[in-house]
Amino acid sequence: MFEPVEDVVRAGLRRWTESLAGGDLEERLRHVSRPENEYGVDPFGFSLDYTLSAVAPLLWLYRHYHRVKVTGIERVPPGRVLLVANHSGQLPMDGAMIGVAMLVEGHPPRAIRSMVERWVPSLPWVSTFMARVGQVVGTPENCRRLLSAGEAILVFPEGARGISKPFSKRYQLQPFGLGFLRLALETDTPVVPVAVVGAEEQAPAFANVRPLARALGFPAFPVTPTLLPIPLPSRYHLLFGEPMHLSGRPDDDDGVLERKAETVKAAVRALLDRGLAERRSIYF
Amino acid sequence: MKPGVVITGISGNLGRTLTRLLHGRERIIGIDRRPFPGRPPDVEMHELDLRKKKVEDLFRRENIRAVIHMGILHDPRMSAAEHHSFNVVGTSRILEFAAKYGVKKVVVLSSANVYGPSPDNSNFITEEAPLMAASRFAGVRDLIELDMLAHAFIWRHPETRTVILRPVHIVGPHIKNAPSNYLRLRRPMSLAGFDPLVQLIHVEDAARALVEALRPEARGVYNVVGPGVIPLSALFRELGQRPLPIPHPLARPLLSRLFRYRLAHFPAEELDHIQYLCIVDGTRWEQEVGWKPRHGMRETVRSVLDEGP
Numbered sequence: 001m002f003e004p005v006e007d008v009v010r011a012g013l014r015r016w017t018e019s020l021a022g023g024d025l026e027e028r029l030r031h032v033s034r035p036e037n038e039y040g041v042d043p044f045g046f047s048l049d050y051t052l053s054a055v056a057p058l059l060w061l062y063r064h065y066h067r068v069k070v071t072g073i074e075r076v077p078p079g080r081v082l083l084v085a086n087h088s089g090q091l092p093m094d095g096a097m098i099g100v101a102m103l104v105e106g107h108p109p110r111a112i113r114s115m116v117e118r119w120v121p122s123l124p125w126v127s128t129f130m131a132r133v134g135q136v137v138g139t140p141e142n143c144r145r146l147l148s149a150g151e152a153i154l155v156f157p158e159g160a161r162g163i164s165k166p167f168s169k170r171y172q173l174q175p176f177g178l179g180f181l182r183l184a185l186e187t188d189t190p191v192v193p194v195a196v197v198g199a200e201e202q203a204p205a206f207a208n209v210r211p212l213a214r215a216l217g218f219p220a221f222p223v224t225p226t227l228l229p230i231p232l233p234s235r236y237h238l239l240f241g242e243p244m245h246l247s248g249r250p251d252d253d254d255g256v257l258e259r260k261a262e263t264v265k266a267a268v269r270a271l272l273d274r275g276l277a278e279r280r281s282i283y284f
Numbered sequence: 285m286k287p288g289v290v291i292t293g294i295s296g297n298l299g300r301t302l303t304r305l306l307h308g309r310e311r312i313i314g315i316d317r318r319p320f321p322g323r324p325p326d327v328e329m330h331e332l333d334l335r336k337k338k339v340e341d342l343f344r345r346e347n348i349r350a351v352i353h354m355g356i357l358h359d360p361r362m363s364a365a366e367h368h369s370f371n372v373v374g375t376s377r378i379l380e381f382a383a384k385y386g387v388k389k390v391v392v393l394s395s396a397n398v399y400g401p402s403p404d405n406s407n408f409i410t411e412e413a414p415l416m417a418a419s420r421f422a423g424v425r426d427l428i429e430l431d432m433l434a435h436a437f438i439w440r441h442p443e444t445r446t447v448i449l450r451p452v453h454i455v456g457p458h459i460k461n462a463p464s465n466y467l468r469l470r471r472p473m474s475l476a477g478f479d480p481l482v483q484l485i486h487v488e489d490a491a492r493a494l495v496e497a498l499r500p501e502a503r504g505v506y507n508v509v510g511p512g513v514i515p516l517s518a519l520f521r522e523l524g525q526r527p528l529p530i531p532h533p534l535a536r537p538l539l540s541r542l543f544r545y546r547l548a549h550f551p552a553e554e555l556d557h558i559q560y561l562c563i564v565d566g567t568r569w570e571q572e573v574g575w576k577p578r579h580g581m582r583e584t585v586r587s588v589l590d591e592g593p
Binding site (some may be wrong): 126141142 | 475513
């Protein structure tokens with residue numbers, strides 16, 4: 001029913017992407033091509049064509065709204081890798097900005113995968129959008145499979161604890177889950193710590209209305225100055241650290257794993273501190 | 285006399301396709317409640333209910349080298365009791381006779397539907413995954429019970445080389461199952477904003493898989509996939525249909541009413557298939573028998589519209 005409209009919108013967005021990214025984007029993106037079938041999707045539902053259209057508004061935000069500055073992206077090694085970042089800002093713009101950075105500034109450019117909450121597949125449109133731009137449900141099985149296929153995966157070990165925290169706790173890392181660590185050990189995958197500076201200020205939350213969140217089935221229901229969840233134009237700085245090669249048994253005691261997770265957390269912490277110390281202006 | 289291959293449910297579309305493939309290579313003994321029109325004269329046919337005494341006589345009398353069990357009923361309109369009795373009692377009888385009369389090979393046709401579509405699913409489901417389908421759709425309990433009966437049989441009777449095949453949605457000309465019927469609708473209902481990936485297999489490929497399963501080295505549970513994955517929306521485009529998107533909170537009550545008043549052929553629970561993923565990993569079958577479907581994606585999709593041979 002909406003297909004003709006959809007096609008026009010997608011073509012328009014595609015042109016927007018091209019004008020924002022410059023002519024060499026197409027050339028650069030040949031590198032990210034994945035084995036797609038005759039219907040243009042890879043086995044996980046990722047579609048490069050769809051992504052090139054869908055990325056336009058994000059690319060605009062990246063260049064002109066959040067004015068993202070990137071440091072150390074060349075440290076991301078080729079092949080399978082886990083990008084471990086702090087999570088903040090009520091809306092997952094941090095994930096989107098890291099994704100755009102890897103796509104337009106990566107050496108070589110990469111279309112990263114991230115692991116989404118299990119409620120995402122039950123949301124109309126959002127579920128389709130997420131799948132076509134390469135996001136998958138965060139089951140350990142999915143993660144294992146993507147890593148063995150040599151993909152780059154973005155994880156936020158703080159999860160909802162990080163993204164939904166109130167403004168008073170900005171830049172305080174919440175406890176890290178251990179799932180990413182077990183997978184890194186099991187598949188011998190390097191971990192690249194990533195710090196996101198600027199996302200905390202995009203949507204300062206005064207409170208989280210838990211009963212409302214529960215009633216709606218959302219992970220959180222934040223109260224922000226903009227009421228509706230519109231991110232404010234804070235400047236972003238993404239800092240990528242040196243790859244960390246962790247070793248040990250994935251089925252070790254949680255205590256042992258927690259100590260290893262602490263080292264990753266400390267690396268993210270150090271990058272965050274550096275980014276905050278270098279920051280001259282939050283919004284301007 | 286050459287040892288025979290018993291095929292239950294032989295009169296269905298898949299059974300007839302399988303008969304074409306095996307004809308001339310094996311001595312075929314068919315069992316079905318329905319007649320088999322146009323059956324080759326050398327195919328021995330018994331119009332029998334699997335629960336009848338005569339089925340055992342057949343096993344006692346004949347020299348049987350293998351059983352391919354597809355005598356499974358899927359009719360959402362039939363009473364749950366009759367449905368259950370036919371499927372579960374029928375299957376346990378067949379397995380019991382296979383063990384009692386020393387049949388060396390049993391192939392049971394299950395389905396990838398046993399896992400069930402769900403928002404929690406991994407993108408690819410392996411054979412070890414729990415069979416969760418019944419938690420959302422009670423109508424598939426029979427199928428799960430049947431699969432588990434066969435599973436238990438693998439371990440209880442190691443002397444029989446038992447294979448359970450869990451193929452993805454079987455489609456093809458004349459096939460009357462839910463996915464094929466759905467794809468033939470001119471204005472199919474879709475769920476607004478949902479476009480899950482789906483997997484299809486051509487009926488001839490499904491029949492070929494059943495033939496492959498007769499090979500002695502095949503043993504255990506296997507997911508069987510066709511030519512890959514395709515978004516539901518691409519299926520509609522390929523078939524030239526214009527789906528009618530309905531908001532999902534409305535679709536369920538709407539379809540359950542339509543079904544109750546016999547205005548629709550699908551129970552509301554089937555909507556999960558056009559909302560969530562149920563994609564299986566067919567690697568084990570591919571590696572152990574060198575499986576490759578012969579029909580490509582476009583051909584498989586378009587086959588639902590074919591008139592057939």
